[in-house]
Amino acid sequence: xxxxxxxxxxxxxxxxxxxxxxxxxxxxxxxxxxxxxxxxxxxxxxxxxxxxxxxxxxxxxxxxxxxxxxxxxxxxxxxxxxxxxxxxxxxxxxxxxxxxxxxxxxxxxxxxxxxxxxxxxxxxxxxxxxxxxxxxxxxxxxxxxxxxxxxxxxxxxxxxxxxxxxxxxxxxxxxxxxxxxxxxxxxxxxxxxxxxxxxxxxxxxxxxxxxxxxxxx
Amino acid sequence: xxxxxxxxxxxxxxxxxxxxxxxxxxxxxxxxxxxxxxxxxxxxxxxxxxxxxxxxxxxxxxxxxxxxxxxxxxxxxxxxxxxxxxxxxxxxxxxxxxxxxxxxxxxxxxxxxxxxxxxxxxxxxxxxxxxxxxxxxxxxxxxxxxxxxxxxxxxxxxxxxxxxxxxxxxxxxxxxxxxxxxxxxxxxxxxxxxxxxxxxxxxxxxxxxxxxxxxxx
DNA sequence: AGAAGAAACAGGAAAAATCCCTATTTAAAG
DNA sequence: CTTTAAATAGGGATTTTTCCTGTTTCTTCT
Numbered sequence: 001x002x003x004x005x006x007x008x009x010x011x012x013x014x015x016x017x018x019x020x021x022x023x024x025x026x027x028x029x030x031x032x033x034x035x036x037x038x039x040x041x042x043x044x045x046x047x048x049x050x051x052x053x054x055x056x057x058x059x060x061x062x063x064x065x066x067x068x069x070x071x072x073x074x075x076x077x078x079x080x081x082x083x084x085x086x087x088x089x090x091x092x093x094x095x096x097x098x099x100x101x102x103x104x105x106x107x108x109x110x111x112x113x114x115x116x117x118x119x120x121x122x123x124x125x126x127x128x129x130x131x132x133x134x135x136x137x138x139x140x141x142x143x144x145x146x147x148x149x150x151x152x153x154x155x156x157x158x159x160x161x162x163x164x165x166x167x168x169x170x171x172x173x174x175x176x177x178x179x180x181x182x183x184x185x186x187x188x189x190x191x192x193x194x195x196x197x198x199x200x201x202x203x204x205x206x207x208x209x210x211x212x213x214x215x216x217x
Numbered sequence: 218x219x220x221x222x223x224x225x226x227x228x229x230x231x232x233x234x235x236x237x238x239x240x241x242x243x244x245x246x247x248x249x250x251x252x253x254x255x256x257x258x259x260x261x262x263x264x265x266x267x268x269x270x271x272x273x274x275x276x277x278x279x280x281x282x283x284x285x286x287x288x289x290x291x292x293x294x295x296x297x298x299x300x301x302x303x304x305x306x307x308x309x310x311x312x313x314x315x316x317x318x319x320x321x322x323x324x325x326x327x328x329x330x331x332x333x334x335x336x337x338x339x340x341x342x343x344x345x346x347x348x349x350x351x352x353x354x355x356x357x358x359x360x361x362x363x364x365x366x367x368x369x370x371x372x373x374x375x376x377x378x379x380x381x382x383x384x385x386x387x388x389x390x391x392x393x394x395x396x397x398x399x400x401x402x403x404x405x406x407x408x409x410x411x412x413x414x415x416x417x418x419x420x421x422x423x424x425x426x427x428x429x430x431x432x433x434x
Numbered sequence: 435a436g437a438a439g440a441a442a443c444a445g446g447a448a449a450a451a452t453c454c455c456t457a458t459t460t461a462a463a464g
Numbered sequence: 465c466t467t468t469a470a471a472t473a474g475g476g477a478t479t480t481t482t483c484c485t486g487t488t489t490c491t492t493c494t
Contacts, residue, residue: 014329015235015307015328015329016329016330016331016332017235017239017242017326017328017329017330017331017332017335018232018234018235018238018239018328020242020331020332021235021238021239021240021241021242021332022234022235022238023238024238024241024242024245025234025237025238025241028241039329090232109234111232111234111235112231112232112233112234113233113234114233114234114237115233115234115237115238118234156441158441166420167420167424168420168421168424169416169417169418169420169421171418171479171480171481172480172481173479173480181442181443182442182443182444183443183444184442184443184444184445185441185442185443185444187443187444187481187482187483188441188442188443190481190482191482191483191484194482194483199386200386200482201386201388201450201481201482202419202420202481202482203383203384203385203386203419203420203423204385204386206420206423206424207384207385207386207423207434210427210434211434217424217427217428373470373471375471388449388450388451389450389451390450398472398473399472399473399474400473401472401473401474401475402471402472402473404451404452404453404473405471405472405473407451407452408452408453408454411452411453417452418451418452418480419451419452
């Protein structure tokens, strides 16, 4: 029998089904027990402020309504720095991972991991204070190479208008008419924008515009 | 003691963490036991064809790689019509729900439901053969009002591949090379897809592909 | 007023996309 | 073994996009 006393957990995830079943799963691990689970960061605040019981570890979902993973984590590191937070997320998006780790997460778990990995992660966190899966680790290493994102270019009003219109099925001729400009002028905008974005064609520009919220779906 | 013998389940979900913990949760319900879980439809096929053991109920995730919920369900209703399938999904998108129900799902569960609801759903399915949560039911009712918009068109594998590639900066010539097809064939796909979507040009297609999650940003 | 720089506009041409119609070749069905 | 249907291609024309290089117009500063 191990003589270490079990570590306590709290789960924060809006998918109640996952949260509940995760609770069962973790309780089946030796040396770990889940105190309770909540559906978002705000609820967690309430609980922590009311409850005296502070968990050793928090499993924190990144994508939540009300108060998402970022905010919650920021608040936690500020108010309860001793709690070890493991981020839990669906996607292995580089930026998301980095964001969470920079804000103090002790690890980043993908939701499609094998349960054994979860237990391994929990044990690691208790022992070493952190855990990183191979996949996340490699994503991070890769991000070191991928030259830190060059700053976003600036756009003039007209260029933004153009981008928005170009993100529809209109032809440039129609866009010109819409903007009360010569097609050639619009072509000038196009060229400028392409250069700033370093894209080959209109598709690339549209993708950029969507990614950076200049237009919405 | 209930004298009914327990119903057997199989879980199909690529989120292994959810699948495993869900298994634990369900096994804790009286009268239900999980036989095993798999990560996608293809695996399920293998299992069913090998294993003699046919479950009473299958919990089927909609969004999976390899062989998604639609295909899997179609295959199931064709080959194992006696198995009751409950669709499990993150989003309450009307079209998705309808698609699954039309293909024979006995119910549609959102992943953020309360565990009690899950048990309730399982019990209902065993008793009545179907289950619909209030939320899904209301979504469906609403869809009766919201003038049924024309069905989403169906796409062939190649067309989907094409759409994905066309949602990048590649030219059609490059896409053709990538797909090992003549540019003319690719042009044929383009025309077909344009017609199905009623779009004027590639931009329209890309927007559609993004909206309907054929590609991600 | 005159110079400088930005914004608008244009010519010309190649590449790509779009459209329409037809013809194989292959796979499925009867 | 035909008949059909689907997938694959080709020809050829038009429009649109893309690129490169200029000119004109407007604004602003001194």
